[in-house]
Each structure stands twice: as structure tokens, then as C-alpha cells.
Amino acid sequence: MDIIIAGPGRAGGSLALAAAGAGHHIVGVVSRSGAMADQFAQLEYEAALPGADLLVVAVGDSHISEVANRLAPHIKDIAGAVHLSGYASVRLLSPLEAQGVEVGSFHPLQTLPSATVGARSLAGSWVGVTAESGLRASLWALATTLEMKPFQLADEQKPAYHAAASAASNFVVAALGVAERLFAAAGVPFEAALPLTRQVVENAYELGGREALTGPVARGDWSTVEGQLAAARAVEMSDAYLELVRATAHLAGTELPSSVLRHSR
Numbered sequence: 001m002d003i004i005i006a007g008p009g010r011a012g013g014s015l016a017l018a019a020a021g022a023g024h025h026i027v028g029v030v031s032r033s034g035a036m037a038d039q040f041a042q043l044e045y046e047a048a049l050p051g052a053d054l055l056v057v058a059v060g061d062s063h064i065s066e067v068a069n070r071l072a073p074h075i076k077d078i079a080g081a082v083h084l085s086g087y088a089s090v091r092l093l094s095p096l097e098a099q100g101v102e103v104g105s106f107h108p109l110q111t112l113p114s115a116t117v118g119a120r121s122l123a124g125s126w127v128g129v130t131a132e133s134g135l136r137a138s139l140w141a142l143a144t145t146l147e148m149k150p151f152q153l154a155d156e157q158k159p160a161y162h163a164a165a166s167a168a169s170n171f172v173v174a175a176l177g178v179a180e181r182l183f184a185a186a187g188v189p190f191e192a193a194l195p196l197t198r199q200v201v202e203n204a205y206e207l208g209g210r211e212a213l214t215g216p217v218a219r220g221d222w223s224t225v226e227g228q229l230a231a232a233r234a235v236e237m238s239d240a241y242l243e244l245v246r247a248t249a250h251l252a253g254t255e256l257p258s259s260v261l262r263h264s265r
Contacts, residue, residue, distance in 0.1 A: 001053040001142060004043065004078070006030040006067055011084045011108070012058025013115025016040065018122045022145045027052045030071070036115070045070050051077030053138065055101070057093065058084045064092040075099045080135040082106040087162040089155050090130055104131025105155075106139050108148065111169055122146050128153035128161065178232075178240050185235045210251055217248040222257050229260065 001024045005012045008029040013036060020026050020040075027050050028041035043049060049071065055078050059067050064083050072095035081096045086107035093103035110125035112118030126149045129139045136152070143150035153161060176197070180190045203212035216224040225245060232241035242261075249256050 001025070001138070002027050002051070004028055004030065004049060004052045004055045005040075006055065006057050006071060007059035007063075008036045008040070008115070009058065010112045010114055010118060012056060014108070014112045014118025014122060015056060015058065015084070017115055017119035018146050019142070021119065022147075024142075024145070046074070048074045048076060049078065053079050054142070055081040055096070056084065056106070057081065061085050061088045064088055065095075068093050068095045072096055072099050075101060080104065080131075080138060082131070082135075082139065084108070085158075086128055086153075086165055087158055089158065091155075102132065102135040104129065104135045104139060105153075105158075106130075106142075107153070109165060122148055125149070126151060128158075130155050130158070174240075175244055178237055178244065181235055181237055182232065185231070210253075213248065213252055215248075217245055217254070218252045220254065222260055225260050 001019070003016075003019055003024055004027050005016045006029070008016055008031050012029075016026050016029065016036065016039075026040045028043040029036050030043045030045055030049075031037075032045070034042065045067075049055070055071070055075075057064055057067050057071075064085065068081075075096060078096075078101055080102040081093055082104045083090070083093060084107060085105060086109070088105070090103050090105050093101075097103045105128070107128040107130075108118075108122055108125055109127060110118070110121050112121065124147060127143050129136055129143065129150045130153045131139055140150050179193060183190050183193065200212060200214075206212075216222075216228070229238055229241060229245070232238045245260070246256065
């Protein structure tokens, strides 16, 4: 495919590098900062865009509509356009659709901390595709060439999907951040927990979250939980720890006794 990337940051840059590595042609990148100027041709926001099979709007959610409006007057021979948001509606690309371009979204379900690391991480990842039949087939084929696993994502289901993605990534990191602080207080290296973390993640995907749950909250051992909260309070992590206990209790289908709440203060 001939591809234009508007906004070659972490996500757009990852896709640009991965697509180029898979044999696609990056026609150019549209960037105010000149990002990736050493690798791809630089295109301007206020100039006519060359022809392409796909225009990728790879900017933050709050800027998608603005960029679509800026690019719309300069669209000529572009078949399809997508943004990379897992949350925002494809309707934000309506200015491009009004120019006869098929629109959709293409959301890699993967963390992309940098263009270089992200490009390597895309292979094997799943990708949510929101598009109608013609563009959907092209995006499905693109995903396949990138060794990604495409799945259909309904536009109206994006908020729930994106919340799930955040829970599966950032919330896990937040919990590990609390664990790291407590391990340090106990004089235990954080990496000692890596086999434990790997196994519980595997259990969750094999058994389901609730069935994989173990530990004092799951078995109702509230005196142990109270002691854990006291330890968390000693390193100024009691509020965060209590929120994690609440979430665990909700998953386990139980309620926290008042004694636990008292020990969190």
C-alpha cells in the first residue's frame, strides 16, 4: 500500500516503520516538528497531498477533528483514511469522508513507548478495525502483512473497549508500582515477583479473572488484609493499596468489613 502518516509520533511512527519494513511505501509524513525527516519525505498541512491508498491520522484524540479539517481541502487521490484511536469515533474524520474518502480506525492493542520499540511490538499484537466493507478489507490485509491479528470493533463499543485496554495495561502497571514500593520497604528485590506476576497473568487468561483470583481478599482473611494496609500506610501507599483491595473484593464478589476500612486510615 501507499501510505501517508499525519502525525508520526509514537503510534504513527511505529506504524510507519513497521509498514515500511513489511514492504509498504510510506509516501510521506505530515508533521509540524519535522519528525522522521531523515527517513521519509516531509509533506505540508497546507499543501496538496500526493495520491495514496491510505491516510493515517495519528494524533491525539482531541486533535483528530482539527487535523481532518486541515487536511480535507488538500485531499485528491486518497482512497481511505483512518485514525489510530481506540476510543474516538470514526465520525471525527467526517471532513475527509465529505471529500469522498472512506474512513475508519485502526487501533493497535499494544503499548507503543517509542516508534522504534513500537514497530517491533506490533507483530503478534491484535488490532481493532472499525470500517465498512471496502476499507475494512484493505485494513484487514494491512494488519496481516504486519503480522497482526485484526478484529472488528464497532464504533459505538469503543469506550468500553478502550476502558478494558486501559485496565489490562495501565491499571496493571499501577498495581505493580504499588508492589515495587512495598517490596523495597521489605528489602526484597522487585524482580523476585516476576515469575509470580507472569503466572497470575497466564492464569487470568486461561481461567478468567475471578477464577484466577487468590490471596487474603479472595478467601476473606481480613486480619491479614488489615496488616497489609498498615504496612502500606507506613510507606504512604495506603490510599492506593485500599483502592486495589476494593477492586479485588468487587471481583471476588465480597464486601470489605468495617475493620478493614478503619485500618486504612
